[in-house]
Amino acid sequence: MIELRELTKKFGDFTAVDHLNMTINTGEFFGFLGPNGAGKTTTISMLSTVLLPTEGEILIDGIQLTRKASVVKRKISVITQEFSMRQDMTMDEVMEYQGRLYYMPKKEIRRKSDELLEFVGLDQYRHRVVRHLSGGMKRKLMVCRALMTDPQVLLLDEPTAGMDAISRRQMWNLLRQLHGRGMTILLTTHYIDEAQSLCERVALIDRGKLDTIDTPKALIEDLGGYAVDETAEDSLRSAYFHNRDDAIAYLSGAGENSVLRNTTLEDVFVERIGRGLGKQ
Template sequence: MTPDTTLSSLQKSPEADMIELHNLTKQFEHFTAVDSISLQIETGEFFGLLGPNGAGKTTTIGMLSTLLLPTSGEIRIDGELLTRKRQDLKRKVSVITQEYSMRQDMDMDEIMEYQGRLYFMPVKQIRARTEELFAFAGLTEHRRKTIRKLSGGMKRKLMVCRALLTEPEILLLDEPTAGMDAISRRQMWSLLRQLNEKGLTILLTTHYIEEAQSLCKRVALMNGGRLNEIDTPAHLIENLGAYAVDELLDDGIHSRYFHERSKAIACLSGLTGQCTLRDTTLEDVFVEQVGKRLS
């Protein structure tokens, strides 16, 4: 069974604006973690919240999953107001957190069956769906291993499988590749791309530039609980200038941005110190807008 022939149930018909946030705000006593953000995420979109630690990304995910209640503002799924009482809307959403929230003494099959029983799924359906998901994620041969014996990459893949067990329409990913090695990270990217291609709406939070730039159709730059700008990665970079010239000075690296490579080379040739020419990244856009790096 190949990824292209599995998970056909994820193919959804196109609709408008599956997720809508309207002036969403979350305060903790005197601290505002999320400050009146508004955005729309379309059905089938791969959307990224990009920002440094403490930007408000995880708090936003917490409100979308209803683990946290907004101080003000609202969230709508398919035009309907999302609340903790709306089980029909909550069932459309699955969340993968930063932490490995699985019992270490269970094996993969036990994790999946436990998750299915929480949602009152028939055992036959749980097992059929588990077979399909394990084949898709390349986990079948490891299914009898207990969680404590799995690599970080396999744990992340299992968390994806667990999240997909109930056939959600929206997948919320909070720093899904944090702590993973480069090979495992790219395997996860491939898995997420295939899911999105089958129609799953994905909201990803990350501070990894390459991850957001590679996976997301659009990104929102977030800092201090606010959204700075929402656009495609390519357009954000194009607006700043696709080519960057870095010059190392006594007080650090100074960057200049150019829309044309010839002008960047001309600038580079006129500098006498240590300098380099490179492609502009999303992090450059973020630094120019908020004045600090993402890591």
């Protein structure tokens, strides 16, 4: 279990993360959603100990997470937005280097490399250097590297950024398999459909503060499961309804460029977070 208690990060006079309090259950797939600058990446950076909190604390299974808490830190692996691998290394060399950083025996490094590269479908490309890999293949290799030490918690900061639609879906399937093995996964993403598809619960964060936490389904139902979009010359307006019959009745009186659809998590995000940003 991961607990954030009054977690705060300040950079000078700017507060990037403002007294976050939340609990993430063991084995949960949890998402952080928010606009640019909301504090998502800063939160992930504190969970990975790249940044230290200004105030508050993080507990992993009841033990405070610090840079010196090696036993706790070993439970966590992180995959960042940037490709942080030597471009002149082969996949095998990337995996071997990661294993040596953690003083793994050579036979264990080889065994884990074989297992993980096969798991993500990269074993036939293992002798190809990183600079010659596609973006999707690089992301998969970063997953393999992160799993080398059998972490219990995987931190993902925009893991599908820049991927095409097919590569994104392949990554989704890979993450579902990892979650199915009982791994706790924390995800930040700008793709709201990604969070709706993968996450059991999501936290909406705005300007460093927690707006709400709930399941995607509950957040959608709270807004209304049915939406009617009305398109005007210069705008799109959406109305939300809990009852389908009410939505149909509204649609019958709306303009000809109106459509009925199911509400999505993106609608929740826009209504709860996006409207406020528009008023700034």
